Amino acid sequence: MTGSIHEWRRGRLGVEVPVGDAGGVPGSPGPPGPGPVPPLRQGHAGRTAAATPEDDRPLQPRWCPLRGVGHRDARAAGARLGHRLVLPAQARAPRGVLRRSARQPGGRLHPDAGYVNDPRLAAANLAAAAAHRGARFAFRQRVTSLTRAGTVWRATIDGRDPVEAPVVVNAAGPRSSAVKRMVGATDDFTIGVAPMRQEVHHVPAPSQLLAPDAEFFVISDMDLGTYMRPETGGNLLVGGTEPECDPLEWIEDPDAANPHPTVARFEAQVTRAARRFPDLTVPNRPQGVAGVYDVADDWTPIYDKTALPGFYVAIGTSGNQFKNAPIIGSLMDRIIDSVENGHDHDADPVHYTCPHAGHDVDLGTFSRKREANTESSGTVLG
Ligand SMILES: Cc1cc2nc3c(=O)[nH]c(=O)nc-3n(C[C@H](O)[C@H](O)[C@H](O)COP(=O)(O)OP(=O)(O)OC[C@H]3O[C@@H](n4cnc5c(N)ncnc54)[C@H](O)[C@@H]3O)c2cc1C
Numbered sequence: 001m002t003g004s005i006h007e008w009r010r011g012r013l014g015v016e017v018p019v020g021d022a023g024g025v026p027g028s029p030g031p032p033g034p035g036p037v038p039p040l041r042q043g044h045a046g047r048t049a050a051a052t053p054e055d056d057r058p059l060q061p062r063w064c065p066l067r068g069v070g071h072r073d074a075r076a077a078g079a080r081l082g083h084r085l086v087l088p089a090q091a092r093a094p095r096g097v098l099r100r101s102a103r104q105p106g107g108r109l110h111p112d113a114g115y116v117n118d119p120r121l122a123a124a125n126l127a128a129a130a131a132h133r134g135a136r137f138a139f140r141q142r143v144t145s146l147t148r149a150g151t152v153w154r155a156t157i158d159g160r161d162p163v164e165a166p167v168v169v170n171a172a173g174p175r176s177s178a179v180k181r182m183v184g185a186t187d188d189f190t191i192g193v194a195p196m197r198q199e200v201h202h203v204p205a206p207s208q209l210l211a212p213d214a215e216f217f218v219i220s221d222m223d224l225g226t227y228m229r230p231e232t233g234g235n236l237l238v239g240g241t242e243p244e245c246d247p248l249e250w251i252e253d254p255d256a257a258n259p260h261p262t263v264a265r266f267e268a269q270v271t272r273a274a275r276r277f278p279d280l281t282v283p284n285r286p287q288g289v290a291g292v293y294d295v296a297d298d299w300t301p302i303y304d305k306t307a308l309p310g311f312y313v314a315i316g317t318s319g320n321q322f323k324n325a326p327i328i329g330s331l332m333d334r335i336i337d338s339v340e341n342g343h344d345h346d347a348d349p350v351h352y353t354c355p356h357a358g359h360d361v362d363l364g365t366f367s368r369k370r371e372a373n374t375e376s377s378g379t380v381l382g
Helices: 002-012 047-056 069-080 096-102 117-133 174-182 263-276 322-340
Strands: 018-021 136-139 143-149 154-156 160-165 168-170 195-203 219-221 226-231 235-240 288-296 301-303 311-315 349-352 360-362
Touching: 117 136, 117 168, 117 322, 136 263, 168 174, 174 263, 195 263, 219 263, 226 263, 235 263, 263 288, 301 322, 311 322, 322 349
Parallel strands: 018 136, 168 311
Antiparallel strands: 143 154, 154 160, 195 235, 195 288, 219 226, 226 235, 301 311, 349 360
């Protein structure tokens, strides 16, 4: 996601962008079928964290197709993947379950929130848009080393000629630590990142949510450590918000992570959801998907330069930056252009003005050298 939107932005500026991707399709390599299933939540902790998805909101319904991509490309990608992008086109009046949830003490309602039921299609659409603007993608090409030679970076790629570029952006998702280690640009990071395995589960939706007036998009339930949203086919999707009783599954190698949901996690998460929806049944066989987050120490992403010339990072997306994909390209553009033109972003962080909502975002918030973000919820909700 991050790589594609960045390439799309640079392509718009006429910059030539070669892209090496270890996967066979845009987005994290993994088992075929739907990948992570991200709601486009607007309710982030902290002003900056909330400002960026807020500004993305007008862009999100346009991902399919994104402005600038040929409609045919987008449709072709959709046909290949055989899925649909679902987004509410406009805010709707809350009714039924939604209205009752918002009335709970501490309840908050975001009537224009939505979700994408096929993140791979969204990633494919962004990649198609970037390719339309001249980015050159090479799939199934793993970058194995990165070295600086004079004023350019040289990426060695499995089974292919090396690629050279003056600027490199590490947007390797859960494999970002491995790419960071290739260049050794780690000493001045105060915030670490590491891969964490996670599961989200699918169950038949309870009857209350199937009622015609049950307009229901996403429920974040921090008391029970779950979030829920509708899934296609009359199902409910249940995810977790790292409650203290659940062990965190830090892993060394994302490629070796178990891609299947487990009985223990399934029963724990779905049982929590059933405490809110007593009609919900807990099937015997776990259903859902497993994925890997690239978690930063404070669950806030790092969008920054590094100590090495021309080497940038868009990492630590902490399971909550899918919704921000359209804006990440612009933030990285702003940082790269300033730094490459001699600005000291570490000493005097550049700012970004959100084009839609007009918020001023201090990009030092995403610095690799920041103090841990104390406004973060310390969970996937950011
Ligand atoms: C289960 C789950 C649920 C989630 N739910 C939400 C949600 O509700 N809301 C939300 O906003 N976000 C959510 N996310 C997070 C969101 O999916 C990520 O923030 C987003 O996908 C990160 O995008 P990315 O481009 O940084 O990384 P990725 O999409 O992982 O892309 C990284 C790319 O780098 C490539 N790569 C890695 N190493 C190499 C190498 N050495 N050489 C070449 N290519 C390489 C990979 O092939 C991949 O294509 C969820 C994630 C998971 C796993």
